[in-house]
Amino acid sequence: METGMQILNAMANAGRPLSLSEVSKLAEMPPSKAHRYLVSFGRVGMTQQDAGTSFYDLGPAMRRIGAEALRRTNEVQSASNHAMELRDRTGHSVNVFVWGDAGPTLVNWAYGAHTISITVRIGASLPLLGSSAGLIYLSTLPESMVKKLLDAEIAADPLARQRWEHFPETREEILRKGYAMVSDSVLPGVSSMSAAAFAAADPIPLVLSLVAPKSLVQKDNQEKLAEVLTETTRRLSQELGGNGGHMLPPGSGEGLT
Missing domain, CATH: 1.10.10.10 (Winged helix-like DNA-binding domain superfamily/Winged helix DNA-binding domain)
Incomplete structure (x- = not known):
């Protein structure tokens, strides 16, 4: 056999x-x-x-x-299981996001060993340009899916407008590295690092976000944390029947430009 x-x-x-x-x-x-x-x-x-x-x-x-x-596979449950494993390996909190009508929507928070004074509630949605999960979705989803939310975010926030001006370079870096990272954005003093996992024939990814105090995500350990994160999302993609080796869904190659 x-x-x-x-x-x-x-x-x-x-x-x-x-x-x-x-x-x-x-x-x-x-x-x-x-x-x-x-x-x-x-x-x-x-x-x-x-x-x-x-x-x-x-x-x-x-x-x-x-x-x-x-x-028979519960994709969110599988992602949550991998999130807890990632939490145990790194000691940091890990979030699971799905794409919802209001953007990246938090569906699970695996709390880590390091205290974060403010947390985001389950069901909350994060900004596209100001969160690492949002940057992943902007880098992988077609323009038709994100345009309405993106336009509203840019119109309401001058900082988002500035981020949008630099997004082509940001997206290129995200696709090259396989993850997105932001600091001092959604939560002051907090860094988040996100990567995508794709299920079979589904162009909309699940996103795992590693969340930690900014002081604990520095140059000396950022690369190692990113390696553990992207290795986890690759295994999750494979478990869900997707392509675990690529940032974009099979046959896509088309994120927002």
Whole structure:
């Protein structure tokens, strides 16, 4: 069974149909052995072979199993579980955000060991340009989804207007690094660092935000905290069936510019 899973995992991770030699190489087994498994899997619909190219791909049975597994997955609960794990690894508070009608909406707060004098209530929405979670959504969602909220925020806040002027550079940095960070914005004296996790076929990410006193997020440990955060969101994406290796959803490449 473990050998068979090597083949199925190799095909799933490739993200495209594969030749027999590619399956063999990725699954680390001889072509003759890989072929026997592919034939067996094909009989029960777990793999299929294209008649024109002879390439192999995951079959209809695997798609049914995957769809049912995703249907049973509570995405927010999964994100909350990862948030608590991230809290335990870093000692810092971790928030979980979803996209709502009013923007980034807080759905879970895993309290850390370090006291933050003011907290944001569950169900509260944060600004787009003034929060690290908001910057993640601005960097990943299409303009049509954020324009109304963004225009209202810029019109109401001169500081937001200034931030918007520099957003192209900010977005480029976020996509390069895989996370966004702000300090002294939503909460004075507090820094927040956010990264995105995508579920399968869903262009709207969940966002995990690590929240800590500004004095505890300095140059000497910022990179390490960011590494732990982005590693956590990659694992969450993979658990939800999404692409854990990219900041933007598959097939997107289109954030707000």
